[in-house]
Amino acid sequence: xxxxxxxxxxxxxxxxxxxxxxxxxxxxxxxxxxxxxxxxxxxxxxxxxxxxxxxxxxxxxxxxxxxxxxxxxxxxxxxxxxxxxxxxxxxxxxxxxxxxxxxxxxxxxxxxxxxxxxxxxxxxxxxxxxxxxxxxxxxxxxxxxxxxxxxxxxxxxxxxxxxxxxxxxxxxxxxxxxxxxxxxxxxxxxxxxxxxxxxxxxxxxxxxxxxxxxxxxxxxxxxxxxxxxxxxxxxxxxxxxxxxxxxxxxxxxxxxxxxxx
Numbered sequence: 001x002x003x004x005x006x007x008x009x010x011x012x013x014x015x016x017x018x019x020x021x022x023x024x025x026x027x028x029x030x031x032x033x034x035x036x037x038x039x040x041x042x043x044x045x046x047x048x049x050x051x052x053x054x055x056x057x058x059x060x061x062x063x064x065x066x067x068x069x070x071x072x073x074x075x076x077x078x079x080x081x082x083x084x085x086x087x088x089x090x091x092x093x094x095x096x097x098x099x100x101x102x103x104x105x106x107x108x109x110x111x112x113x114x115x116x117x118x119x120x121x122x123x124x125x126x127x128x129x130x131x132x133x134x135x136x137x138x139x140x141x142x143x144x145x146x147x148x149x150x151x152x153x154x155x156x157x158x159x160x161x162x163x164x165x166x167x168x169x170x171x172x173x174x175x176x177x178x179x180x181x182x183x184x185x186x187x188x189x190x191x192x193x194x195x196x197x198x199x200x201x202x203x204x205x206x207x208x209x210x211x212x213x214x215x216x217x218x219x220x221x222x223x224x225x226x227x228x229x230x231x232x233x234x235x236x237x238x239x240x241x242x243x244x245x246x247x248x249x250x251x252x253x254x255x256x257x258x259x260x261x
Contacts, residue, residue, distance in 0.1 A: 001137075004034035005234040006043065007215045007227060008255070009203030011171060013046030015065070022082075023068055024255055028233055030076035032253065036136070037073070037080050040169055040201035041146045042096060044084035047171040048205055050124045058094050058124070061086035062107060074105035079136050081199075083145070083169045085124065093126035098143050098169050100134055109134030111143035114154050121207065133163040139240050142194070146170040149198070150184045152191060159192035164243060166196040173200070173213035182214065182223070190221025195243055202231060217245055225250050 006025045010018050022043060029037045041047060044066075049056055061084055062070070073080040080101040087094050096113035112128035131154050133140045142158030142165065149155060149168045158166065166188060172181045189196045200213040215234055217225040227234050227250050236247035 001035040001240055002033060002235060002237055003036045003038065003197060004029040004032065005197070005199040005215045005227075005250075006037065006039045007200060007202055007234055008040065008043070008231050009210075010040060010043050010201050011047040011203055011205055011208070011210060013049050013052065015045050015049075018044060018046055019065060019068070021255065023072065025233055026069060026072040026076065026078075026080070028253060028255065029078065030072065032233075032235055032251075034076075034078060034235060037078055038167060038169060038197065038199040039081060039083050040199050041083045041098075041171040042085055043082060043169075043201070047201070048121050048207060049085070051121045051207060054123070058085045058087040060089060061097065061099060062101075070101050070105035073101050074103060077103040079103065079108070081143070081167060081169060091126075094124045095128060096122070096125045096145055098145055098167075100136055100141075100143070108136060109143075111145065113145035113148060115147045115151050117147070131157045133158055133161050137240075140164045142166045144168040146172050149188050149196075150181070152187065155188045155192050155194075159194055163192075163194060164240075165238075166192065166194050168196065168198040170198055170200045170213070171208075171210065173208055173210045175208060175212075177208070182216070185216060185218055186221050186223065189218040193220070195219045195238075195245070197238075200228075202229065215250075219245060227252065231255055
C-alpha cells in the first residue's frame with residue numbers, strides 16, 4: 001500500500017485556506033494513487049487558531065465543510081486521517097481529534113488526544129481517556145495525536161489491544177519549548193515492537209518554528225525515513241502483510257507539482 005503524508009504549512013489557518021491546501025493535497029495524492037493520506041495535528045483549523053482567536057467556536061464533526069475532502073477520499077478510494085478540533089455537544093467540551101474517513105467518504109473511526117498541554121495554544125482542549133485501535137482496511141491501527149507519543153501509556157495500550165501500526169499526527173518541532181521528539185518516537189516503536197508513521201507540519205510562526213519538524217517512518221525503534229523543510233507530500237510504500245516499509249526514501253512532491261502538470 002502507498003501512504004502519503006501531508007507535510008504542510010497549516011498551523012496559522014485560517015480554516016478556509018487550510019481546506020484549499022488540503023483539497024489540493026488530496027488531488028495530488030489521488031494522482032499518485034495513495035491508499036492512505038495522513039494530515040498533521042489540527043490540520044483543519046490550524047494548530048495556533050486559539051492563540052490567534054480565542055473566541056473562535058469549534059463545530060461538531062464531521063461538519064459540512066469537510067464534504068469536499070470526503071468526496072475526494074471517495075473518488076480516490078482512499079483512507080483519510082484528518083486532524084481537526086471538534087465540539088461535542090453532549091459533553092460541552094472540545095477535543096483535539098484524528099478522524100479517519102474511508103474510501104466511501106464515511107467515518108471509520110477516530111482518536112481524541114489523551115495528553116494535551118492544556119494551556120496556551122491548547123487551552124481549548126479537553127483530554128480524552130480513550131485509546132483504542134481503529135480498523136483501517138486490513139490494518140488495525142493505533143492512532144495518536146502529537147504528545148500522546150511522549151507518554152508510553154498510550155502506545156502501549158494500543159499495542160496491547162492488537163494494533164499493527166502506530167500513526168501519530170503532530171505539530172511537534174524541535175524547540176526549547178517542545179524538546180526533541182524523535183527519541184520518544186523511537187521509543188514508541190522499540191517498546192511496542194510496532195512500526196510507526198508520524199506526519200508533522202511545517203511553516204514558521206511567532207510561537208514555533210515548524211520548519212525543523214520531522215515527518216518520519218520508524219521500524220523496530222530505528223529511523224528509516226525522515227523529512228523536514230518546505231511544504232510537500234511525502235509518499236512511501238508499506239507492506240501491510242509483513243509490517244515492513246518497502247521504500248528507501250520518501251518520494252517528495254511539492255503541492256504545485258502533479259503528474260497532470
